[in-house]
Amino acid sequence: MSFLPLSFASPMILWGLLALPVIWWLLRMTPPRPQEEVFPPLRILARVLRPEETPNKSPWWLTLLRLLLAALVILALADPVLNPRERTSVQGRALAIVLDNSWSSAPDWDRRVATAARLIEDARAGDTPVILALTAERPGQEIGPFDAATALDRLNAAEPQPLPPDRPAVFGRVAGALDETPGATLALLTDGLAAAGDEQAFDELLWADLAEVLWFDPGTPDLFTIVDSSNEPERFVLRALRPAGQDMPVRATAVALDMQGRRLAETPASFGPGDVSVLAEMRMPFELRNDFASIVIEGQNHAGAVHLLDENARRRRIGLLSQAEADQAQPLLSPLYYIRRALAPFADLLEPSNPDLTKALPELLEQQPAMIVMADVGTLVPSVHEQLEEWVRKGGTLVRFAGPRLAAAEGDDVLLPVRLRTGERSLGGALSWSEPQPVTEFPPNGPFSDLTPPREVTVTRQVLAEPSVDIADRTWASLADGTPLVTGAELGEGRVVLFHVTPEATWSNLPISGSFVEMLRRLVQISRNQGAAAASRNNGGSLPPYRMISATGALVPPGQDAEPLAPGRDVPVTRANPPGLYGSEEGFVAHNLLKPDAALEPIRVPEAPVPVTRAAYAFDTARPLKGMLMAAALGLLALDTLAMLWLGGAGRRFRLSRARGTGAAAALVAAVLAASLVAPSDGLAQSAQPPQEVSDAEAIDAISKTRIAYVVTGVSSTDAITRAGIEGLNRFLADKTAFVPGDPAPVDIATDELSFYPLIYWPIDVNAPIPSEEAITRIDAYMQQGGTVLFDTRDEFSAGFGSGDAVTPETRRLREILSGLNVPALEPVPEDHVLTKAFYILNEFPGRYRGGELWVEASVNAQSRVDRPVRTGDGVTPIMITSNDLAGAWAIDDNGQPLLPTVPSDPMQRVYAFRAGVNIMMYMLTGNYKSDQVHVPALLERLGQ
Amino acid sequence: MRIGEVTTPVALQDALVRGRTGASLLPDLLVEARRVASNITAGWHGRRRRGIGENFWQFRPYVEGEAVSRIDWRRSARDDHVYIRDREWEAAHTVWLWADRSPSMLYRSRQAEVSKEERALVLVLALAELLARSGERIAWPGLMGPVSGRDAAERLTGHLIHADAGAPRPDMSAIRQFNDAVIVSDFLDAGETMRWLTPLTRAGARAHLIEVADPAEESFPYTGRTEFRDPETGEKLTAGRAEVMAEDYRRLYLARREELMAWCRKLGWSYTVNHTDRPASEALVRVQMAMAEGMDSPP
Numbered sequence A: 001m002s003f004l005p006l007s008f009a010s011p012m013i014l015w016g017l018l019a020l021p022v023i024w025w026l027l028r029m030t031p032p033r034p035q036e037e038v039f040p041p042l043r044i045l046a047r048v049l050r051p052e053e054t055p056n057k058s059p060w061w062l063t064l065l066r067l068l069l070a071a072l073v074i075l076a077l078a079d080p081v082l083n084p085r086e087r088t089s090v091q092g093r094a095l096a097i098v099l100d101n102s103w104s105s106a107p108d109w110d111r112r113v114a115t116a117a118r119l120i121e122d123a124r125a126g127d128t129p130v131i132l133a134l135t136a137e138r139p140g141q142e143i144g145p146f147d148a149a150t151a152l153d154r155l156n157a158a159e160p161q162p163l164p165p166d167r168p169a170v171f172g173r174v175a176g177a178l179d180e181t182p183g184a185t186l187a188l189l190t191d192g193l194a195a196a197g198d199e200q201a202f203d204e205l206l207w208a209d210l211a212e213v214l215w216f217d218p219g220t221p222d223l224f225t226i227v228d229s230s231n232e233p234e235r236f237v238l239r240a241l242r243p244a245g246q247d248m249p250v251r252a253t254a255v256a257l258d259m260q261g262r263r264l265a266e267t268p269a270s271f272g273p274g275d276v277s278v279l280a281e282m283r284m285p286f287e288l289r290n291d292f293a294s295i296v297i298e299g300q301n302h303a304g305a306v307h308l309l310d311e312n313a314r315r316r317r318i319g320l321l322s323q324a325e326a327d328q329a330q331p332l333l334s335p336l337y338y339i340r341r342a343l344a345p346f347a348d349l350l351e352p353s354n355p356d357l358t359k360a361l362p363e364l365l366e367q368q369p370a371m372i373v374m375a376d377v378g379t380l381v382p383s384v385h386e387q388l389e390e391w392v393r394k395g396g397t398l399v400r401f402a403g404p405r406l407a408a409a410e411g412d413d414v415l416l417p418v419r420l421r422t423g424e425r426s427l428g429g430a431l432s433w434s435e436p437q438p439v440t441e442f443p444p445n446g447p448f449s450d451l452t453p454p455r456e457v458t459v460t461r462q463v464l465a466e467p468s469v470d471i472a473d474r475t476w477a478s479l480a481d482g483t484p485l486v487t488g489a490e491l492g493e494g495r496v497v498l499f500h501v502t503p504e505a506t507w508s509n510l511p512i513s514g515s516f517v518e519m520l521r522r523l524v525q526i527s528r529n530q531g532a533a534a535a536s537r538n539n540g541g542s543l544p545p546y547r548m549i550s551a552t553g554a555l556v557p558p559g560q561d562a563e564p565l566a567p568g569r570d571v572p573v574t575r576a577n578p579p580g581l582y583g584s585e586e587g588f589v590a591h592n593l594l595k596p597d598a599a600l601e602p603i604r605v606p607e608a609p610v611p612v613t614r615a616a617y618a619f620d621t622a623r624p625l626k627g628m629l630m631a632a633a634l635g636l637l638a639l640d641t642l643a644m645l646w647l648g649g650a651g652r653r654f655r656l657s658r659a660r661g662t663g664a665a666a667a668l669v670a671a672v673l674a675a676s677l678v679a680p681s682d683g684l685a686q687s688a689q690p691p692q693e694v695s696d697a698e699a700i701d702a703i704s705k706t707r708i709a710y711v712v713t714g715v716s717s718t719d720a721i722t723r724a725g726i727e728g729l730n731r732f733l734a735d736k737t738a739f740v741p742g743d744p745a746p747v748d749i750a751t752d753e754l755s756f757y758p759l760i761y762w763p764i765d766v767n768a769p770i771p772s773e774e775a776i777t778r779i780d781a782y783m784q785q786g787g788t789v790l791f792d793t794r795d796e797f798s799a800g801f802g803s804g805d806a807v808t809p810e811t812r813r814l815r816e817i818l819s820g821l822n823v824p825a826l827e828p829v830p831e832d833h834v835l836t837k838a839f840y841i842l843n844e845f846p847g848r849y850r851g852g853e854l855w856v857e858a859s860v861n862a863q864s865r866v867d868r869p870v871r872t873g874d875g876v877t878p879i880m881i882t883s884n885d886l887a888g889a890w891a892i893d894d895n896g897q898p899l900l901p902t903v904p905s906d907p908m909q910r911v912y913a914f915r916a917g918v919n920i921m922m923y924m925l926t927g928n929y930k931s932d933q934v935h936v937p938a939l940l941e942r943l944g945q
Numbered sequence B: 001m002r003i004g005e006v007t008t009p010v011a012l013q014d015a016l017v018r019g020r021t022g023a024s025l026l027p028d029l030l031v032e033a034r035r036v037a038s039n040i041t042a043g044w045h046g047r048r049r050r051g052i053g054e055n056f057w058q059f060r061p062y063v064e065g066e067a068v069s070r071i072d073w074r075r076s077a078r079d080d081h082v083y084i085r086d087r088e089w090e091a092a093h094t095v096w097l098w099a100d101r102s103p104s105m106l107y108r109s110r111q112a113e114v115s116k117e118e119r120a121l122v123l124v125l126a127l128a129e130l131l132a133r134s135g136e137r138i139a140w141p142g143l144m145g146p147v148s149g150r151d152a153a154e155r156l157t158g159h160l161i162h163a164d165a166g167a168p169r170p171d172m173s174a175i176r177q178f179n180d181a182v183i184v185s186d187f188l189d190a191g192e193t194m195r196w197l198t199p200l201t202r203a204g205a206r207a208h209l210i211e212v213a214d215p216a217e218e219s220f221p222y223t224g225r226t227e228f229r230d231p232e233t234g235e236k237l238t239a240g241r242a243e244v245m246a247e248d249y250r251r252l253y254l255a256r257r258e259e260l261m262a263w264c265r266k267l268g269w270s271y272t273v274n275h276t277d278r279p280a281s282e283a284l285v286r287v288q289m290a291m292a293e294g295m296d297s298p299p
Helices: A011-029 A040-050 A062-076 A107-124 A148-157 A167-180 A198-206 A337-346 A357-366 A382-393 A402-410 A514-528 A528-540 A626-653 A658-678 A698-701 A715-738 A773-784 A810-818 A887-892 A909-927 A927-932 A937-941 B010-023 B028-037 B117-134 B150-163 B190-203 B214-218 B242-267 B280-296
Strands: A007-009 A035-038 A080-082 A095-099 A130-134 A184-187 A210-217 A225-231 A238-239 A248-255 A263-270 A277-282 A294-297 A306-308 A316-322 A347-350 A372-374 A396-400 A418-425 A463-466 A475-478 A484-491 A494-499 A545-549 A580-583 A590-591 A612-616 A708-709 A745-748 A759-763 A786-793 A826-828 A856-857 A879-882 B004-006 B056-061 B082-086 B094-099 B108-111 B137-140 B144-147 B180-185 B208-211 B225-228 B235-237 B268-276
Touching: A007 A011, A035 B004, A040 A810, A040 B225, A040 B235, A040 B242, A062 A626, A062 A909, A080 A347, A080 B190, A095 A148, A095 A167, A107 A130, A107 A148, A107 A184, A130 A148, A130 A167, A167 A184, A167 B056, A225 A294, A225 A306, A225 A773, A238 A248, A248 A277, A316 A357, A316 A514, A337 A347, A337 A514, A357 A382, A372 A514, A382 A396, A382 A484, A382 A494, A396 A514, A396 A759, A402 A418, A463 A484, A475 B137, A484 B004, A528 A745, A528 A856, A658 B225, A708 A715, A715 A759, A715 A887, A715 A909, A759 A887, A759 A909, A773 A786, A786 A810, A786 A887, A786 A937, A887 A909, A909 A927, B010 B117, B010 B150, B094 B117, B108 B117, B108 B214, B117 B137, B117 B150, B117 B280, B144 B150, B180 B190, B190 B208, B190 B242, B208 B214, B208 B242, B208 B280, B242 B268
Parallel strands: A035 B225, A095 A130, A095 A184, A184 A210, A210 A612, A316 A347, A316 A372, A372 A396, A396 A494, A708 A745, A708 A759, A759 A786, A786 A879, B094 B137, B094 B180, B180 B208, B208 B268
Antiparallel strands: A007 A080, A225 A238, A238 A277, A248 A263, A248 A294, A294 A306, A418 A463, A475 A484, A484 A494, A545 A580, A580 A590, A826 A856, A856 A879, B004 B108, B056 B082, B137 B144, B225 B235
C-alpha cells in the first residue's frame, strides 16, 4: 500500500477479501435453487409464465454491486486511514527548525506547529538537540539548541506575528548555531511567500555544515490581501492582491467596517484566472464612506487581509467661494473652474447657492467643510470675517487665491498668512524689465516638499508679501527670484494658505499645470490630518501606538513591543512598528502591513549543497476512511434493495424498457458509486433548478395568442377550478368582446417565464407550499416590468360575519407573500376608476362571493374631478387583490354549466362576476385608454364636428 | 419431493402382454355387438354385395326416402333416372394405429400408475389385439402396411421394437377414405396436431384421438419455486411461486383440450381422454364404442 497514501489499522482483516470469490459463488446461486420438475406441457405453461422474469441467476451488475458491498465492508473493517502520518526521519546529529511565524502563516498556523511538533517528537525519539528559530520574532531570541521537551514548549508558546519575516537576521543566527553543531538536519517551514533578502539568507543558512535539508513545501498560500484603497468621488476603490501562482478564479468578499467594527459595505473582489491583483469598488454615499475605518477580506484571518484607513482616506468637503460673477459663457475664465476641476476627484465640493457672502458662508459652514477655497475674495464683511476666523481657529483650512480684488484690498488680514503689499506685481510685461518667473524648488518646511517643482510654470503677475522675519518659514513655494508663490500659516488649530496668483490662467499658467492638482491635493490632505498633526506635535514628531492589528487580523490594544511611529512615507513594518493605527483617538495614522506596491511572490526552493527532501505540511490529512466506506456500503445496500424491488415488481411493469433500464441501473450504480467514493463528505449536489430557458419557438408559441395565466398552487382541486374558471372567462370574453384569448396558461412562478402574460391569476391556497424567495423575486420583477398579478384569497366569508379584524389563513398567507414584494400603496377600486368602466359599467366586482373589495394600486396623483366620469392617471396597477373567488364564479364545465354555486345563489351575480373579469381583462389590455375614451364626444365636439 | 419423473421407454413385449391382458378384459360381446350392428358375418373378404365398403359395387335407381347425398350425380346425368352408387360391402376394415413415443410421453407423476408412453402403447396394442381378433386389418403409418391376421398385434410389436422411438410424426397420406385411424398421444400442441391430421380430413378417413394425460399435467399440483423442464426441447422455465399460476395454466390446458374436442366433433371424429391414474380399459371401451358407432352410420 505504499503507492497510495493509505494505511490500515488492522490489515489482517484484509484477508477477508479472499472470501470474495466465495461470496461471488454464493451470490451467483441466488435466487435459491428451484425445485426442478420435468413438465411436458411446458409450452402451455410458458404462455402463463414469462420466461424473462425468471433468470436463473442474478444479473451480473447485481452480483458486482453485492461484491462491491462486501468488499467495502471488509475494507471498512480494516480501518483504513488516508494520508497517514508519515514518520520523518531525522538523520542529522541535531535538528534545526526554522519556522516562519510571519503574518501569512497565521491561517494555517496550527498545521505548521503540528508539523514542527512532529519533527520535534521524532527528534525526541532520537534524543537529538533541537534548534528552534522563528523568523518574525526578535532577532535576539533564544534559539537553542534545546532538548526536545523545551523545544516543544517553546514551539507551543510561539504565535504568528502580523509582521513580515525577517529571514536574513534569523537565518544568520541559525547558521551561527549550526556551525557549532555540524551535521544537523535543517527543517525549513516557510510561509510560502518570498521576502526581500531571501537569497542571501538562504545561501548563508544552507551553506552551513548540514546533513540534510527538509523543505516543507508550503504550496502557494491561499491568501487574499488588501494593499491599497482610494476614496474617489463616486466610489471607494480597493485593490486586492493574492500571491502570484494562484490561477484559479476566486471570488473574495471585501467588507468595510467602521471604528466600532460594524459592517458598512461589502463588495466582491473577483479574481479571474491568473489575476493576481484586482480592483473592487464600493458605491456608497460619501458620508458613509468617510466612516470606513478598515477594509477587511472576509474569511481571511491574517493581518494582510486588513487594510486600515485613517484621515487620509476620508473624503472631505471643500467649500468654494468666489465673488466673481458666474459667467457661464466663459467658463474657462471663471475663477473657480480650475479649482473645481482639480479638487473634484478627491473631495466633495460645496458651492453656495447664494453669491452673497453673508449668506453663502453660513451656508457653507453649516455643512462643516474641512477646507474653504476663496478665489480672489478681497475684503470680507466683519461678520463674515469673524465667522471665518472662528472656523479656521477651530481647525479649518482656508485656501485663498490672489486676484485683482485681493490685490486691491487692505493687506493686513489675519486670514492671510503674510502681509500683502497693496497692488500686484507684474513680471515680463511690456513695461517691465523682468522676465516671467519660474517656480523654484519647494522649500523643505512646507507640505509640498516632496513634490517635483513644475519647471514649466511661469508667473507673470503676483501679489507680493511684505518682508517679515518669518516669511521664509511661511513660504511653501516660491519663484526663482525668491518671492513667495504660496504661503501658509497656522491660525489656531487651522491654517491659512495663500496662493499669490489667480486660480485661473491669467496671472500664471500654474492652474493649468499638473502640479496645481498635486498641490491642492496635498493641501486637502493636510487639512484632514489636524488631529494627527496635533498628536505628532505633542510627542516630538512620533505617534504612539493606538490600535494594532493582531496576527489574525483583529484590532487589539498595542503590545509591549510596539514603539511610537515616526510618520513618513515608507516606514517599514517591523516588530517595533507593527501594523496598526498610531496616534490617539482624536487622530491617527494607519500603518498597514502591505504597502501599495507590495507583491506576493511565492517562495522558491533554494539550492543547497546537500540533498533537499521535500515534505508536506501534514496535520489534518490523516483521514479515517472507515465511516466513509461504511456509508458507501450502506448506500450500496440501499441501491441493492432498490434493484431487488425493481427486479421483483417494477420489472414486470416496465418489461419493455428492460434493456434500457438495465443500462440505466448500471449507470446509476456507477454514478452513485463514483459519487460516494469521490466526494462522500460533500453532501448533496447542487439541486437548485435554474429558471428554464425559453426557446424561440416556445416564446413565439406563448405570445402568438394572448393567454391568461394562473399560478399553479400544486393543490389539484384549486388548480382545476382555476383552470375551469379562466376557461369560462375566456369563453365569455370571446362571446362578448373582440378579444379571443388562448388557452389558460398554468405557470410555475419559480421556473416559467412570466413576461408572456398580461395577467397572472393567483389563487391563494394555504395548503400550497409557500413560494420560494426566488419565486417571489421573479413575481416582483414581473410586476415591476408591467405585469399584473391578481391575488384571490377566496375567503370573503371564511372569516365569518362580523368577526371584524380576524385574519383568515389565506389572508395571512397573502401577507407572507406580499411581504417579499414591492407592493405599492393600495386602495379599494374607487368609484371612478377605469376598472369600473373598462367594458361594462360596474360598481362592484363580485365573484362567488359578494362584498369583498377589489384592491388596486392607489392612484395617488390621479385627478378626480366632478365633471369627469373617470379619473385620469397613467399606468396599470401591478397588483389586484380580491377575496371574492373570481375563478370560482367563472368556472364552467365542458358543457358550459357552472361548476360552483355563487353565494348567495344569484344568477346575476355570476354574470356580474364575468363582467368583472371582462373589465379586468380589458383594463389589462387597454390600460387607461378608456379614461381617455370617455372624452371622445367632447373632443369631437371641440373639433367642430 | 418431485412430482413427476422421466420414465424409460417401456419394453414392448411387456406392453404387448399387458395390452393383451387389457384386451382380454374387454368382453368379446362388444366386438360382437359391433359386428351385429353392421350386419357382418364373420369373414375376411368383401361380401359381393352392397354395403359399407371402400370399393364400387353397383349403381341402382334412387328410391324415395334415401339420402339425397348418396345420389351419384355423374351417373344420373347420363339418362333420365336418378342413380345411387352402391359400394361393395367389405368385411375387413383397415384401422391405422399410431402411438406417440416422443420424450414428452416419457413422463409419470407420483399420482399416476404408469407413464404416458406405457399407457399409450398398451392402448394401441390392446386395440390391435382386439381388432386383429375381430379380423380387421391394422396398420401403423410409416412402419407397417395394413395387415390382417390373428397375429397382427405381434407383428406390429415386432416392427415397433425395431423402430426408432424418436422418429418424427409419420406421414398420414397413406390413410385413405373409409379407413379408421386411432391416434394416441398427449396432444399438447393443439395447432400442431390439427395441422398434422389435416391430411386425414382431406382423405376422408375417420380418426379416433385418445389423449393420454398425466393427472399432474392437468391438476398442476406444483408449489413454490419450481424450475420446469421440457423433456422434448430441454427448455427451462423457473416459476417463483408455481401455485399462483396454476389457475391460469389449468385454464389454458383445458382450453386446448376443448379446442381439439370441438375440432373432432366437427369432423365427426371421436376424442377420448385417458388419465394415467385411471384404467386403460376405460379408454378402450370408449374407442371401441366410437368405432362401432362409426360403423353404424355410413360415412
